[in-house]
Amino acid sequence: MQNITHQETLRIGSGQANVALRLLPFINKLNNKYPNMQLELYADANPQILEKLLDYKLDIAFLTGAPTHKDLMILNSFDDDLYMVEPKKEEYNNCLFGYKKDSTHYKFLVEYEKNRGNENFKTIFIENYEVMLGCVKNGMGKAYLSKRIIDKYGYSNNLILTKLPNGMTPKV
Incomplete structure (x- = not known):
């Protein structure tokens, strides 16, 4: 500067x-x-x-x-608390949501899912976090987001939030 x-x-x-x-x-x-x-x-x-x-x-x-x-x-x-967000429905689409293909959180979620043996997911990119959260709530898939974003749009009580174990954080 x-x-x-x-x-x-x-x-x-x-x-x-x-x-x-x-x-x-x-x-x-x-x-x-x-x-x-x-x-x-x-x-x-x-x-x-x-x-x-x-x-x-x-x-x-x-x-x-x-x-x-x-x-x-x-x-x-x-520091941000990052969570995997999933719909409360028992069954939902095997789809990962990301902001863009090269976004840090999306790339981490892809790596995480592949390490769990999930290789057959589809992907939807949405450049709007509120719409992304709404899609997850409606059973269209899951995403990996900051807790502050989830709270900002009022979805904390509408989704299953999973804090991933230590050592499972995005690497950039």
Whole structure:
């Protein structure tokens, strides 16, 4: 980042989970502290955001995981409780929901299911967490999401939430 007090434009990138949870409060703080600064916001999956950050097309980014690239500095980190969410129906479709094919949570869910011997699932990508949760509730499949997203959209009592055992967390 350039000198924040003299920077005219701040380009911010974020993966979708962080957009839903953290981006708006961050933008509000920036706007209050630097009302004349122009903000440019980019939301995409983590690999694309990381690529833009490393290409200096972004000044700051919210990413899932802890990138270890030598040109990056982690300014703050957040822990999220991640849960597999399933419908309360006894039988439901063998389908995995993800935000995008290369989203961190989706890739982890695929790996987790394959390690359990489930290789014959179908996939649906939905770029909206509320719609994704509604589909899970209706028996269309399962997803892997932050508890804060599940709570934000009011689905905590409508789904089966399974906290996966230690050591079963996404690797990015």
